[in-house]
Amino acid sequence: MIITRRILAMVFIIPIILGLIIGTQLIDNSNNDLKEEIQDSCNLRYENNNRYIKEYVIPSKCSAPVAITIDSEGIVWFIENNHSKIASYNPEENSFNEVIISEVYSDIQSWSMIAVDDDIWFTDHRNNFIWRYMKSENIFEHYILPTENAYPVQIINMEDKIIVSEIFGKKIAILDKNKLSSNTSNGINEITPEIDLEVLGGIATDNEGRIWFTMLTWPIEGHLGNYKDGKFTSYKLPEGISSPVGIAIKDNNIWINDHGSSQFVLFNLENNTYTKFVTSASKSDFTTTLPYWNKFDKNGNIWMNIHQSNTIAKFDIANQILIEYDIPTKNFDWGGISNPLQFDIDNQGNIWFTEWTENKIAVLDAQKALExxxxxxxxxxxxxxxxxxxxxxxxxxxxxxxxxxxxxxxxxxxxxxxxxxxxxxxxxxxxxxxxxxxxxxxxxxxxxxxxxxxxxxxxxxxxxxxxxxxxxx
Missing domain, CATH: 2.60.40.10 (Immunoglobulins)
Incomplete structure (x- = not known):
């Protein structure tokens, strides 16, 4: 039974972390000019654009970007996982900049980052840290998660707290910004859901101060939970929603993406009912599309990156229409996808996302009229x-x-x-x-x-x- 449960956990985790595991092995053929001899060199990347999406090749080759965020000034930030650097892109100047995160710690890899005031916070699953980059001072601090090998996968802001989801730690870390001390676990409190789970998924907060989170439990069941003031509540998700990850909340409605199927689900808190949706059939080599993370824009639409369909999608809640935008790069060594693993929304409502295997960031013009x-x-x-x-x-x-x-x-x-x-x-x-x-x-x-x-x-x-x-x- 133990072996079976571990196998199940890995089945859930593999789609989530496979990119980063292989990321350190991206081929570096910068000295080989024979394009036809290289099947998938991450050095050989070019911009591919369409009516809605513009791509930018990152100057540092094979950087393997995943985490991405946009600050209040419109600067796009991301982590170069293969180089242990934080990088930024200024859309107005069309310029990139990068900073080495640490001279002491190497192999810094991040799944999630957020911009809060003048700081950039990001996860580091390799070193089991949460990093804080103070932009104006160009200073980094890191905070140690108490649980070893916790694998932090998502980070969000909640007033004077930073909330972190730990996949393997099966805990939620709450960081008190006023009590943190660099290179220690001071100011970090971890809470453990009161349910026997295999892995923790995504996290979100509501207007009542509750922390919501998705979970995979044995045997192959998706669960939704919340926490406030020491009390946990859990809900079983509908059949077929077994690998819930992305979660977003608005107006007593909780939207959950299932990264083990082609489905996403709406949970109505007022009447405790579920409504299941599904993406369109995939254009890639994969039959299952894997909706991943999700976020609301300022107009109340919910956006998501649909991993294996190679699309960025908007669900127009008011008009009940799903719009999937094709990403122009389709790497057929990866099944016809560019691995769009994370995204964020800027102040104009445009969607910025990373393409992990393609060494690119890209922007979707959400204001452009549909054809x-x-x-x-x-x-x-x-x-x-x-x-x-x-x-x-x-x-x-x-x-x-x-x-x-x-x-x-x-x-x-x-x-x-x-x-x-x-x-x-x-x-x-x-x-x-x-x-x-x-x-x-x-x-x-x-x-x-x-x-x-x-x-x-x-x-x-x-x-x-x-x-x-x-x-x-």
Missing amino acids: FTIETSTREIHMNKNELKEITLIIEPKDRIMANIKSSGTFTINGLLENVSITFEQIDNEFDTIQEIPILIKTENLEVGIYTIMISVESQEITQSIPIKLIIK
Whole structure:
């Protein structure tokens, strides 16, 4: 049983940390000019841009960036994991700068960072530290997590506290900014969830001062928990949500990404109900898309990096539409993805993200108008377990476009359809006028329950999906 549980834990962790484990082994072929002889040299990276996303190649080769944040001045910060440096990019000046973090500690690698006032805080899972970079003084301090090999994976700010999620430590570290002392554990208190868990996931806070966190428990179950004033509360997540990571909270709604499937889920605190969603079918070599981290923008939309579909996505909560933006770099040595492992949102609402294997940072222009809009004739369908119904998909192009129609659903963890068929005729040619497409939905001995169908329209650079609630009586 112990071996089995360890294997399970690693199955959950591998998608999370595989990049960093291999990151130290990125090929360095800077002295080899024969491009055709190099299968995947991280030295050979070029900017690939599209209508919505612009990439920037990091000057230091093979830097393996993951953690990223933006400060109040609009400067983009990230950690060069292979070089143990903190780096910044100034969008106005189009310039990079980098600073060595320490002359004493090496192999500094970070999964998460935040900008708080004039400081940059970041995790270091290799040395089991939390680092603080005081920009104006150009000084670094580090604080030692009390639990050995804790593997800090996310860091957030909460008034005068810094909150850290420890994957392997299975604890939440609370750092009191006023009591911290460099190179010690002073001012750090760790709390342990009152549940038998395998690994801890993401963390978030709400307006009532509660710390919320995601968990994987035995046997293969996802859980949600919160903590305040010494009291823990836990909730079991729906079936199929077994590797919850990203968590974001707004207006009594908790959004959770499952990094073991193609699904994300909404938990309504007012009525204790769950609503499952799924991404569109992946364009990469992977059938499971792995939604990762999530954050709200100032307009109330929730953004996420969808790891194995190689997209940055926005779920427009008000209009209930998922918009997935294709990242222009597709590394086919990695299954057609660029490993977008972390992101942040600037003051203008633009999305900055890292591409770990590609030695790049990139920005998504969230203000740029979409090339088409979509709608359906209904957002909710009631059906029997064996029935046929028709709805209409409306596509309104802003320019002349070529588009494909796709479908997915919460019937399986990777969004594939099961006990239901969705049929339609594809649009074979480019078009610039409104299209109304009949969509036939046929249930085939589908069990009683509530499901979500995603009807998607995919162009070359974006995919838009409308969730339709399917209620089987």
